[in-house]
Amino acid sequence: MRDFATSDDPAVQRELDRLAALSLPEGRFGLETIRELLARLGNPQDHLPPVFHVAGTNGKGSTCTFLRAMLEAQGLCIHTATKPHLVRYNERIRIAGELVSDGELASLLKEVLDAGSDLEPSFFEVTTAALFLAFSRHPADACVIEVGLGGRLDATNVIPEPAACGVATLGIDHEAFLLRPEEGVPEDPLTRIAFEKASIARPGAPLVTQSYPQSATDEVARVAAAHGAQLIRRERDWWAERRGGALHYRDRSGELTLPLPSLPGAHQADNAALAVAMLRHQSRVVVSPEAMAEGIRKARWPARLQLLGEGPLTALVPGRDVWLDGGHNPDAGLALGRHFADHAPLHLVIGMLANKDPGAILRPLAGKLASLSVVPAPGHEAHRPADFAPFSDLQVRSFATVPEALAALPPQGDVLIAGSLYLAGEVLRLNAELPD
Known part of the structure; x- marks a missing residue:
């Protein structure tokens, strides 16, 4: 765990x-x-x-x-x-x-x-x-x-x-x-x-x-x-x-x-x-x-609307902003909705614990997303792609890892990775941005 x-x-x-x-x-x-x-x-x-x-x-x-x-x-x-x-x-x-x-x-x-x-x-x-x-x-x-x-x-x-x-x-x-x-x-x-x-x-x-x-x-x-x-x-x-x-x-x-x-x-x-x-x-x-x-x-605080720097993970989507946020509840979703209000197209890569509301992040981002990719929350029982489907008109795609999800994204648009602090920690590790 x-x-x-x-x-x-x-x-x-x-x-x-x-x-x-x-x-x-x-x-x-x-x-x-x-x-x-x-x-x-x-x-x-x-x-x-x-x-x-x-x-x-x-x-x-x-x-x-x-x-x-x-x-x-x-x-x-x-x-x-x-x-x-x-x-x-x-x-x-x-x-x-x-x-x-x-x-x-x-x-x-x-x-x-x-x-x-x-x-x-x-x-x-x-x-x-x-x-x-x-x-x-x-x-x-x-x-x-x-x-x-x-x-x-x-x-x-x-x-x-x-x-x-x-x-x-x-x-x-x-x-x-x-x-x-x-x-x-x-x-x-x-x-x-x-x-x-x-x-x-x-x-x-x-x-x-x-x-x-x-x-x-x-x-x-x-x-x-x-x-x-x-x-x-x-x-x-x-x-x-x-x-x-x-x-x-x-x-x-x-x-x-x-x-x-x-x-x-x-x-x-x-x-x-x-x-x-x-x-x-x-x-x-x-x-x-x-x-x-x-x-x-x-003041700096990792995984809270953090713009990722250059690293092995962001190299998979060159020329784009990749944002990371560990928020997982409705208040966090509202904050994301406000921040990305005029930010389209936006590709969401989400991994969320099964005991969280699957619509908490998706509802405030309605109409702002160009794609929706679901990944596991490392080490924990996580929501399945079908759990997110009721909250989006987009095709929900499933990937085993964040790198696989990023590599499969369409060629334009910035990226938001969100839904769990466990996922956020894995993303920081993969991008070699360890909190110090």
Whole structure:
């Protein structure tokens, strides 16, 4: 399974094999196991530099990327934890700006796995404990930590006193986990999602949010109050808009005119603005407007509307732009639809997990596609070509690999490869563009 990856380092591979043997015991939800595991390791989560903790359906990874870039532009030393990895497991743990080394990674995983051998921890619980250990052992000015799934029951939700928490966009995804029946939780799906994500709130810490439909907004406010968090809401406490080729941000402390992100997609301005709001509404780390602007310009985030460079894969379609996006839910599809609104003809190569909505990407791209090619999602059960047929008038063609799909494309038109982060990781590997 690509969740666990492989490594050229034998010591790392031994621990990845142990990780691959783990599973989440059926019906077990809660933070008890991660708390016990961390206690055996000396509670490293209690000894971290100031933490910026980010949840959301889409945009949380990009928001973390903007936070890291802005903090580093200030000259600060930053640890970062994002997920999932695309090619190498090391991508999940970045220490002082650098991917964790193979030697340290093998040692961290062994220590955590040995400590929790009788607890039956999950892949995510082991990963979280390992990153907390790493971050507690290396001095830094701040940490940026992305929530893995949901928020309330995510293994990262044991951070005692974050500098700030942020919630990016809200949408329906991971329904089997986030919408499972449970007493005492909201019944409306989006309200339930808001409840899960906002539950990373902590007493006294700012909880900074985007704008949501009213029911979700009310639920976020309720959760923030229940946790004693300071709610900082877009369109009430901070405002941002794209205007005149710039990002205009304001809050009660003043106004900023910032550059638009280099990351493609209009939605990235919203993610950058959320990062700015998080920094401006906390008091533990100082970041200047100049560093914020530099961070927005320099931020890079692979497999999110990434224009691939020259490589073995793009050489199969010379003279064309080849875009890569790991989005797989309706919100991600809407972002793609906006970005490619005037971009025709466009050839879509898609591979999507079988538990995802096959129309999530195709519906917003209706009328924009010149061809539709379906490939597997590496290591996972994926949708068949027939699953996509109801959402397109095009002939749906099937290929065993991305190179085969690219080689068979008609001679004109740019290319979008989308539908899964697992597929995106394989594409980056094939094109020799490994995330660093």
